[in-house]
Amino acid sequence: MEKCLLLSLILLFFHFPSFSSSSSFNSSLCHHDESFALLQFKSSFTIDTPCVKSPMKTATWKNGTDCCSWHGVTCDTVSGHVIGLNLGCEGFQGILHPNSTLFHLAHLQMLNLSNNYFSNDFSGSHFHSKFGGFMSLTHLDLSSCFFQDEIPSQISDLSKLQSLHLSGNDKLVWKETTLKRLVQNATSLRELFLDYTDMSLIRPNSINLLFNRSFSLVTLNLRETILSGKLKKSILCLPSIQELDMSYNDHLEGQLPELSCSTSLITLDLSGCGFQGSIPLSFSNLTRLASLRLSGNHLNGSIPSTILTFSHLTFLYLDDNVLNGQIPDSFHLSNKFQIIDLSGNKIGGELPTSLSNLRHLINLDLSYNSLSGQIPDVFGGMTKLQELRLYSNNLVGQIPLSLFKLTQLVRFDCSYNKLRGPLPNKITGFQQLVRFRLNDNRLNGTIPSSLLSLPRLLNLYLSNNQLTGHISAISSYSLEALNLGGNKLQGNIPESIFNLVNLAVLDLSSNNLSGVVNFQHFGKLQNLYSLSLSQNTQLSLTFESNVSYNFSHLRELDLSSINLTNFPILSEKFLSLDYFDLSNNNLNGRVPNWLFETAESLNLSQNCFTSIDQISRNVDQLGSLDLSSNLLEGDISLSICSMKSLRFLNLAHNKLTGIIPQYLANLSSLQVLDLQMNRFYGALPSNFSKYSDLRSLNLNGNHIEGHLPKSLSHCKTLEFLNLGSNKIEDKFPDWIQTLQDLKVLVLRDNKLHGHIANLKIKNPFPSLVIFDISGNNFSGPLPPKDYFKKYEAMKAVTQVGENTSLLYVQDSAGSYDSVTVANKGINMTLVKIPINFVSIDFSRNKFNGGIPNDIGELHALKGLNLSHNRLTGPIPQSIQNLTNLESLDLSSNMLTGMIPAELTNLNSLEVLDLSNNHLVGEIPQGKQFNTFTNDSYKGNLGLCGLPLSKKCGPEQHSPPSANNFWSEEKFGFGWKPVAIGYGCGFVFGIGLGYYMFLIGKPRWFVMIFGGHPKRRVNRRT
Template sequence: MEKCLLLSLILLFFHFPSFSSSSSFNSSLCHHDESFALLQFKSSFTIDTPCVKSPMKTATWKNGTDCCSWHGVTCDTVSGHVIGLNLGCEGFQGILHPNSTLFNIVHLQTLNLSNNGFYGSYFDSKFGRFTSLTHLDLSNTHVGGEIPSQISYLSKLQSLHLSGHYELVWKETTLKRLVQNATSLRELFLDYSDMSSLRHNSMDAIFNQSSLISLDLTDCELQGPIPPSFSNLTRLTFLSLAQNNLNGSIPSSFSNLQNLIHLYLSGNSLSGQIPDVFGRMTKLQVFYLASNKLEGQIPSSLFNLNQLVDLDCAYNKLEGPLHNKIAGFQKLIYLRLNDNLLNGTIPSSLLSLPSLVLLYLSNNRLTGPISEISSYSLEYLSLCNNKLQGDIPNSIFNLANLITLCLSSNNLSGVVNFQDFTKLQKLDSLSLSHNSQLSLNFEYNVTYHFSQLTKLDLSSLSLTEFPKLLGKLESLDLSNNKLNGTVSNWLLETSRSLNLSQNLFTSIDQISRNSDQLGDLDLSFNLLVGNLSVSICNLSSLEFLNLGHNNFTGNIPQCLANLPSLQILDLQMNNFYGTLPNNFSKSSKLITLNLNDNQLEGYFPKSLSHCENLQVLNLRNNKMEDKFPVWLQTLQYLKVLVLRDNKLHGHIANLKIRHPFPSLVIFDISSNNFTGPLPKAYLKYFEAMKKVTQVKDDDSLLYMEMMLSYRADNTKGNVSYYDSVTVTTKGIKMTLTKIPTMFVSIDFSRNKFNGGIPNDIGELHALKGLNLSHNRLTGPIPQSIQNLTNLESLDLSSNMLTGMIPAELTNLNSLEVLDLSNNHLVGEIPQGKQFNTFTNDSYKGNLGLCGLPLSKKCGPEQHSPPSANNFWSEEKFGFGWKPVAIGYGCGFVFGIGLGYYMFLIGKPRWFVMIFGGHPKRRVNRRT
């Protein structure tokens, strides 16, 4: 009997091989309709390079073969239906259409299409057909649109991965219904989808899903405090609420989540102290709290977690000293406490942790000496920008695995033999800058060899010499030292990015072609004299060249205009003369051209219009003599145009293009000889000046930063350059060493513009500064200026404006400086809000104005502008209008003649003083 039973089982096994774990042995299992559907599904896409280095699964999909034997396909061992598809990273490219044959395979239990390129696809409601699904992974597939309500039909789901979809939008009812129906849900990864419309009761529904083990809601635009219901998720091992807009304090009920291994709360606005509740979370291995607004001391319980591998509390406002004795952290590999307010000394126990690989304590207030370091596993050590004192400990040179060492911006002292750093042959980045009492000892006639070093920062160390280096440096910063003499060729060959600014160099060697790999060269603020040699163009790979603030003379080499890679050229504050290069190439990559404060003359070269990427053009304070270069208005990316203090003249003609200067935010043509009306077409179509830039939540300013990107061979990191500009704003001449992106300014002052101020100026809502002073403008102040609600400085002084000051201007709540002096304004000065802060100087030289802050009081007749009938009234003057007209006519002729003479001789100071002008302001024409 037993033998018969055994024989029956053997026969059964061979007759039904589908009972085995693999269904690929039986060619009769695959259903023809499902095989056809899979082949049709595959053919609906192009296949690009897979994201993993392994053979494509669908390469085994052949017509006439058993689909259950295909890679990536799993079949049920009894029914033969396809129940699993694993096609992640397959390289599919194309749209997942609603009529896709994929939706005909209705018995699917697991579906993985992650990391494919379904660009332009929408999450279709037909996914609701897969009612047997337990695992669905559509992460990083670029599927967009609103999540359909039919997803709630997938009640058997245990794992749902929809990560990486900024285009996916959740409705509150859909998410709530899903988590209520899918009672066995264990993994829920919805990071980078849009949940901005969700309220807290929807989040409570998720946090009541007690079966969850993993929950990822990273960057889902969640708002408000962390709901208290999350403490129900006692089975969680993974929780990420990072990169949202969560605020409030960290709930103490986190202590209930004692199974957590990974906890990510970084990138929110959480505030208050870190609660001392994490001592019970003994399984915690990764804990991220970075980039919040947390304050107070780090709780001692964190330092007792024995399983912790990665702790990140950077970019907060944590303060107080670190704990001297660290009982836990024996497995800690990564510790980031940088960018806080920590003080006191660095505990020696922290520098002796056995597994520590990365320690970031930079940008704090730590003091005292650096104790001996015995964490020999250290690879990344950053202690820069603190108040550390004393010598660099010798034990640092025993850290053979060290890759990054940053000790800059401290108070370190003593003498260090530079040769000792060559012991660290894995060192990639070394920064010792801004330690004024630290002395580096170089040996004469020694070439220092670094096999891996790519970045060396020795700025502000009072160096008088620098040795030859052998290696492959990408970035060398020797700025703000006392290096002098000639910049030699071997120095130019040392690195791809070389900063020698703020030294005492007086000349440059004739540059050889061996330096043609140099990409960035900064020699600004030196003592360089003489002509700039054309050998500078042997640096054929130059992307960034800054020779500003020197004493160069002569012509600018024409070849600079044709350097193929040059993006930033800064020659400001020299004594260059002659004309601009006139051969700018059509392939030019120039982004910034700063030639201000030289002695350049002549015309604008029209080849400048070839620089289609140009964002900043500054020719301030030269001797350019030309008409306005109207052809510049075609440059789509030009943000800053400064032509002030030249000899430019004539009308500004309007070319008939639809959007002139679409990106311009700073336009300064002051102190020239422009005539005619203000360029109305420009004021009407300055598109970038109409768009108000919002302030960031942390009130930090963003600046115009020019980034030089990686080269194609990826051998060079980004180099940032901040443009500077000198402007007159709020009545003060000031240099912006970094230009805030929010700074929007127009300065047409000190020209000969006439006519009225166009009403269209009121559409430039982003304006911060508007200066039309010292022209010949007439007519009233436009009421439309009331729409410039971001305006901080308004200067209309020294014109011939008439009428009353519009009362609506009192609504300019941001206005800090107002100058309407020396016009022909009349009537009562508006009162209230910002206008109550302005002094007499804002209104002087307007004989018809009255009211505070002037001492002249207003009578009943001065509350409105005088009419022509009142002016010529016989009753007012006591005699008829004819004698007045006769006298007026004679005076008018005399006045015209005298006025013409005054303009010819340049408005002498005595004449200005007699007629109520401000002598200091008039004399100092260039402000």
């Protein structure tokens, strides 16, 4: 009976649904005062386009309607009070004032105002203390609302909070006490998103104290919150945490936190911080991890093999660290990986064949490492692989065929390796391939036609290999970038290239292409952005004057080194090129005026131009002009001063004459001025502007006279100064030592004189790496003690890894400075200066005194030349510390004592010249010293031992007395004639000695009495 009654009541309840809520009897749930408050709140802002495409929620807010039916509004079904407000991305603009009617909604439990623009043109809204009055709030989202200033302490009164989002308010500042009270009071807090707020006032080691009661926290995001300082390893203990993000706090220090209490972690991101040391062993306890990101730190050591066994781990990012060792074979124990990124470390060894077990792998990135050996044939089972990056390693051999059968691969990059062999003739996979990069390898053979017919291919980079044959027809009509430069391709450019209507980048440079191509055909490529046909000497281009070229998107055009003899008729055919290169052709005559209006950067170097048309005054866009290595004569055109945007001007290696115009020193935009190897005379400009942005000035090889203008000190950004091989007569410019950015200073072969050191300057030449004042008349001692050790850039050794392309000193305009230096015994011109080339050349002057001991602190030195001076004293033992030294020339001085045996530890030394000094004793043996010839030691009569034929006796191991009456220095002959005189008679001896003095110790006499003829041996270079 009771069961029947209960069943009847249930049926009655569902038959009359209006009984389910007592409030349903009301005609309107919404309270009038709350409806009024919402409408007032809406009217206090302007509403712009919302950040999502869905209709604006507030469009349904109309007076006289039930506010509980409005979009974005949630009411309690019993009381009718507004308990939820979701206005995220609504497009609100304006200031949120403390008297806003929003704060009248006292019953709110959920509030979302994210991604609105609560600010005006000058400042954002304040985070008002009245937000702390919503005592029932469980969810608050104010992310990206442009709030600013300190977070009020009243926020900590929201004890019922479960979720707090304040992300993206970068001017919102936390106080340590406010955050601590919030976390302590909100005991149910599960989500805390504070990313991009300002936590700079919080001490890093207080983080543990702040969160030590956060047993409920599941998600904590502190990404890019300006945390700084050194963390303790045991900084966090969050027992319930599943998602933790502290990434991109790049001023943090110390080691990775242990996280020993956070074994429930599923997602961990500590990338982009300053963490050092190895990955803690405690990470092996984080067995539930699905995503681990430690990119962009300074982590070293090997990858713990236990991490790779986690059964849930699918995303692993360890790139951009200094991890080393080999890739662990334990990869095969976890076959659920989706993404592995280990790029930018120093991982060595070979790729393990156990990678074949990663059948769920989607993305594998091992680029920028030290991987060697062949790529293993492990890709047959990786049917889900979409991205494979192995670039910038030392991989060799052929690419396994199984890789070309992958059907889901989208991106493939094995560039910058040492891969060899041909590509397969038939590619059966790659149907989804979008980007294919094998540039900068050693591939040979032909380009398979199947590769040029892939349906989805956008980018194809095969440049800088050894590919041969013809370019077959291309039917990959989706291609946007085709780079085949730097190979040995032959034949004509295929007509099919001109059908690739999406092509933006086309590089066919540095090949052996031939045939005649009408330049008009490239006009069919309406999206073409960059075109390079350079270094194809058998290719012939034709230009038609009556054709209207349409290159509306073209920004880079390189037609250098293709034997152009007639000037392209392209006047007014381009809207605006960024870069136009016609260098190294056979163009001659006058440079037409219209050419200066075509491009922002114009390279006409290495041609036969003899003059320049008068440049029109409306050339405003030209920023770079290179007319070097032509046949230009006469003065510099005054019209150059009208180029207000000119940043780079190179007129080197011409026949220009006259005085360097003063206006060049006043071009405030000019960054690079190269006038070397011309015939300029007179004084330097004296009015270099204090607003100058000059970074490179090269006037080497002219006939410039007079003094060095002190106004050059106004050029605070100067990095390269070469005034060598002129006729400048002045003292050493002390003020030049104050230029903080100066890297290269060349004053060689002038008429400079005096001393070079001014002890009043505290930090001379902090950036200098090349210092050449050779061939002048400088005198006095070398800079005194503690002077050289102030050359900070010469003390810091720049490491260039074996996988890193050789880097060069480059100015801000993107050009390379060239300099002629005496290196390894010969004069050589460095067209590009390697960043690790550090050199001092004080040779061919009149310096006296000893060599300062602190020169041994310049650890980065590769070349040191102090030859042809009047230096005395011993060779400092501290030179043994110059372990990067490749060339040491101390010849033609008056150095005494023995050669320090410690110099044999200079393993990089290739050239040594100690000739024509007063050195004595046995020549050190071993290592590099075994490679030096007689020329390194000639003219030191007191030296003995290999490579000299003179054997050492006991007397050779001690230096002679400085007061020795029979010194060669005083009389020009040695002790042997006198010894002979003692044996044969005093008169005969004196007569013979006098004869020796007159004729200079003839060859036959030296041979008879124990000397050795001079042997001329080519110096090793």
